Amino acid sequence: MAGKTISITTKTGKGFTGYLATPKETKAPGIILIQEIFGVNSHIKSVADLYAKAGFVVLAPDVFWRVQPGVELGYTPEDVQKGMALIQKCDQEQILTDLGSAVETLRAQSQCSGKIGAVGYCLGGALAYRLACHDLVDCAVGYYGGSIDKYLDEAKNLHCPIMLHFGAKDAHITQSTVDKIRTALDGKGHVEIFVYEDADHGFNCDQRKSYDRESAMLAYGRSQVILNKSLK
Secondary structure, three states: OOOEEEEEEOOOOOEEEEEEEOOOOOOEEEEEEEOOOOEOOHHHHHHHHHHHHOOOEEEEEOOOOOOOOOOEOOOOHHHHHHHHHHHHOOOHHHHHHHHHHHHHHHHOOOOEEEEEEEEEEOHHHHHHHHHHHOOOOOEEEEEOOOOHHHHHHHHHHOOOOEEEEEEOOOOOOOHHHHHHHHHHHOOOOOEEEEEEOOOOOOOOOOOOOOOOHHHHHHHHHHHHHHHHHHHO
16 A cells, blocks of 8 residues: 555544545645445555545545544455444444544645545445535545435535446345435536446445446546546
């Protein structure tokens, strides 16, 4: 990994950590990269490095720090159970507030040029959507955000471009749920929603059995387009 761990200070003065990956550019826009239930693990760090190589200052904050700092799980059934248990102990509103602190920390980085986007996966996909609805970022990309449908009332506050990726084979997020999300976001400006026919939940992660390379590459390319257009 090419990045490093940095400190993030909350509004109450408490601190937690995040993985920071930086590009070669002297000045570049920022991306808050939001983890799945598996923590800021090797996969999330590799994605941060990938976006840094693409010309972004990337910060992946530790979402679980209030419950258990430094979580780095794999993808076994036991790891899934551990991750699910951890998120059940978390306060979703507190996570959103902490992510706001991470945004400010990223914006304060000397290399960050000002505009910031959010990219998230599963848990992080829903949180990226919520950051956009709370006007905390300039653009958002969410992959298979499992609980977006629980926060559709927040769509009335969406003012920035957003892109959402879903897998047609995802039993956790049915097509009816995707349609519900699509309807709620209709008319909210620059909204793009893609469903990948051969993809299952977690299709972007090359460490999971559900990884689908073609869908992942297509989704990454599309994400790059909206991030570059919105932030650069």
